[in-house]
Amino acid sequence: DTEVTQTPKHLVMGMTNKKSLKCEQHMGHRAMYWYKQKAKKPPELMFVYSYEKLSINESVPSRFSPECPNSSLLNLHLHALQPEDSALYLCASSGIGYTFGSGTRLTVV
Amino acid sequence: GQQLNQSPQSMFIQEGEDVSMNCTSSSIFNTWLWYKQDPGEGPVLLIALYKAGELTSNGRLTAQFGITRKDSFLNISASIPSDVGIYFCAGLNYGGSQGNLIFGKGTKLSVKP
Numbered sequence: 001d002t003e004v005t006q007t008p009k010h011l012v013m014g015m016t017n018k019k020s021l022k023c024e025q026h027m028g029h030r031a032m033y034w035y036k037q038k039a040k041k042p043p044e045l046m047f048v049y050s051y052e053k054l055s056i057n058e059s060v061p062s063r064f065s066p067e068c069p070n071s072s073l074l075n076l077h078l079h080a081l082q083p084e085d086s087a088l089y090l091c092a093s094s095g096i097g098y099t100f101g102s103g104t105r106l107t108v109v
Numbered sequence: 110g111q112q113l114n115q116s117p118q119s120m121f122i123q124e125g126e127d128v129s130m131n132c133t134s135s136s137i138f139n140t141w142l143w144y145k146q147d148p149g150e151g152p153v154l155l156i157a158l159y160k161a162g163e164l165t166s167n168g169r170l171t172a173q174f175g176i177t178r179k180d181s182f183l184n185i186s187a188s189i190p191s192d193v194g195i196y197f198c199a200g201l202n203y204g205g206s207q208g209n210l211i212f213g214k215g216t217k218l219s220v221k222p
Contacts, residue, residue: 042212
C-alpha cells in the first residue's frame with residue numbers, strides 16, 4: 001500500500017460547527033504532516049508529527065487541533081473556523097518517499 | 110527563511126513540444142522532489158532526486174539534481190494534453206524521521222492539442 005488516504009473528500013461547515021479531517025497511511029512512515037493549500041499557491045506546512053509526537057506547529061491558530069492516535073492515523077479537529085480557513089487540506093507522510101493524500105476541500109460558510 | 114525560485118510561472122505549449130522548468134535556491138538541499146498537481150487533488154510525486162548530479166528519468170520526464178545542491182530542473186518530452194497541471198519543485202532536508210519540504214511557487218502548464 002503506497003497511498004495516503006484522506007476523508008472526507010469535501011466538507012462544508014458552519015462557523016459554529018465542530019468537524020474532523022482524517023488521514024491514514026500504511027507505508028510504515030513515522031512522520032506525518034498537515035498542509036493547507038489556497039488556490040494557485042503551493043502547500044503551506046501546518047503541523048508535523050514524528051513518531052506520534054507533535055514536533056512542529058507552524059503558528060497555527062488553536063481552532064485547528066491535530067491528533068495522532070497511532071503511527072498510521074492523523075486527525076485534524078476543526079472548531080469555530082472562519083471563512084478564510086476555506087482551503088484544500090492535505091495530509092502527507094514521509095519515510096522512504098514523501099507522499100501526499102488527495103486532500104479535503106473545506107468550505108467554511 | 111528558505112525560498113525556492115521556480116520558473117517559468119506558466120507555459121502554454123503545443124502538443125508534442127518539449128518542456129523545461131527549473132528551481133533554484135539560496136540554500137542547499139539533500140533531496141529534490143518534483144510533483145504534479147491536478148485541480149482539487151493532492152500533489153503526486155513524479156521524480157525524487159537524492160544525490161548531487163543525479164539524472165533520473167520516469168517515462169517522458171527527466172530531472173536532474175544540480176551539482177551545487179541548490180538547483181534542479183525537470184524536462185518533459187513530447188508533451189500530451191494530460192500533462193496539463195501545476196508542477197511544483199520541492200527541496201527537502203531530512204532531520205531524523207521527518208523532512209521539511211520547501212516548495213517552489215509552481216509552473217502552470219497548458220497544452221494545446
